[in-house]
Amino acid sequence: MEDFEHELARMMRDTQANTPFEDQHRQRLQAGVRARRRARTVWMATGSALTIAGLGVGLEVLPSASAQGGPTVPHHQPTSTTAPVPLPTRTCTTVPAPIPTHTSTTVPVLIPTRTCTTAPAPIPTHTSTAK
Numbered sequence: 661m662e663d664f665e666h667e668l669a670r671m672m673r674d675t676q677a678n679t680p681f682e683d684q685h686r687q688r689l690q691a692g693v694r695a696r697r698r699a700r701t702v703w704m705a706t707g708s709a710l711t712i713a714g715l716g717v718g719l720e721v722l723p724s725a726s727a728q729g730g731p732t733v734p735h736h737q738p739t740s741t742t743a744p745v746p747l748p749t750r751t752c753t754t755v756p757a758p759i760p761t762h763t764s765t766t767v768p769v770l771i772p773t774r775t776c777t778t779a780p781a782p783i784p785t786h787t788s789t790a791k
Contacts (some may be wrong), residue, residue, distance in 0.1 A: 665693055752776040 668689060755773045
């Protein structure tokens with residue numbers, strides 16, 4: 661019992677009190693104590709149910725997570741040495757825009773065109789050594 665309930669029980673049993681509780685007050689206080697006990701019981705049961713549900717979910721998730729993740733011990737993998745990858749060569753040419761003829765008051769602005777070609781890069785050769 662909590663301190664409140666201990667004090668309440670002592671006050672209700674105390675016969676030396678100058679003015680004892682009346683019956684209606686005593687019943688109301690006892691109903692309050694019962695309500696607090698019920699609330700505490702519901703709180704504890706809810707906490708226990710949530711704990712069990714959390715553990716159940718955790719036990720369901722952990723085995724599937726470890727099965728998907730593979731081994732937890734890292735294995736030595738072969739090291740490979742490769743030459744730097746060559747970049748493809750790109751050549752671009754710009755074609756100048758033709759000079760417009762002035763036939764009206766507005767002058768059209770022509771944009772020069774640019775064409776680019778990319779040559780494929782050679783395929784790098786790999787050499788690997790296992791430790």
